[in-house]
Amino acid sequence: MSETLLRIEKLSAGYGPVPVLFDVDLTVGRGEIVALVGSNGAGKTTLLRAVSRVIKAEGTLEFDGADLLPLPPEAAFMRGLVQVPEGRQLFGKMTVEENLRMGAFRRKDKSGLNESFERVYELFPRLKERRRQLAGNMSGGEQQMCAMGRALMAAPKLLLIDEMSLGLAPVVVDQLLEVLTDIRSQGVTVLLVEQDVFAAFSVADRGYVMETGRVVGEGSIAELQNDPAVREAYLGA
Numbered sequence: 001m002s003e004t005l006l007r008i009e010k011l012s013a014g015y016g017p018v019p020v021l022f023d024v025d026l027t028v029g030r031g032e033i034v035a036l037v038g039s040n041g042a043g044k045t046t047l048l049r050a051v052s053r054v055i056k057a058e059g060t061l062e063f064d065g066a067d068l069l070p071l072p073p074e075a076a077f078m079r080g081l082v083q084v085p086e087g088r089q090l091f092g093k094m095t096v097e098e099n100l101r102m103g104a105f106r107r108k109d110k111s112g113l114n115e116s117f118e119r120v121y122e123l124f125p126r127l128k129e130r131r132r133q134l135a136g137n138m139s140g141g142e143q144q145m146c147a148m149g150r151a152l153m154a155a156p157k158l159l160l161i162d163e164m165s166l167g168l169a170p171v172v173v174d175q176l177l178e179v180l181t182d183i184r185s186q187g188v189t190v191l192l193v194e195q196d197v198f199a200a201f202s203v204a205d206r207g208y209v210m211e212t213g214r215v216v217g218e219g220s221i222a223e224l225q226n227d228p229a230v231r232e233a234y235l236g237a
């Protein structure tokens with residue numbers, strides 16, 4: 001594996017007194033696309049929230065060589081760890097371009113903004129066509145593009161993408177998966193949380209399987225595809 005960008009060790013987290021994650025170990029190497037799969041309620045979203053410091057966690061959480069847990073929560077984002085949230089969470093009454101600009105809100109190098117806009121519009125020509133349209137009036141696929149574009153405007157090193165394919169037609173999902181490989185070739189690492197295991201495995205290098213707050217399987221995509229338990233639970237074999 002390449003140099004480790006994200007290292008999670010023995011991470012526990014929950015909501016108030018309710019524990020959800022138990023001793024989670026997971027790493028993402030620089031330049032990888034890593035899939036995190038598991039059934040409803042397995043704790044995938046909770047893990048992303050813990051990593052992006054929206055909820056408290058205990059254990060080890062290192063990103064790009066820095067130990068994040070002792071740092072203020074915004075340190076994760078400021079160092080390039082950016083989440084594309086489940087449900088997109090766009091500003092529906094703002095235009096596409098305004099939403100994209102919001103992604104760069106906390107960015108220090110404002111001089112790089114034009115280049116980032118260009119790159120996002122190159123990856124998603126549809127967003128360029130619709131840049132003056134209100135985000136709330138766009139299709140689900142376009143909104144997902146806008147959410148991903150907004151995250152890219154923050155100049156991320158690691159994108160955490162939660163349920164990218166949710167509610168989208170297969171043809172749109174395929175387009176987004178292709179963009180993910182383009183994003184990776186531009187030097188952005190991706191941790192992809194997906195219920196659509198086929199989709200996630202089609203682009204990822206490695207994967208993790210979570211159940212009830214624990215990692216129960218991990219390996220290369222080929223290894224996971226050949227694992228009888230994974231095949232039965234997630235690949236319908």
Ligand code: ATP
Pocket residue numbers: 015018020038039040041042043044045046047195
């Ligand atoms: P899904 O794909 O359905 O979102 P998931 O694997 O992402 O599933 P989580 O959303 O992380 O799972 O949920 C893990 C557990 O945490 C579930 O038991 C859920 O009920 C609980 N949970 C999630 N959000 C909260 C919250 N805000 N407050 C309390 N419990 C929560």
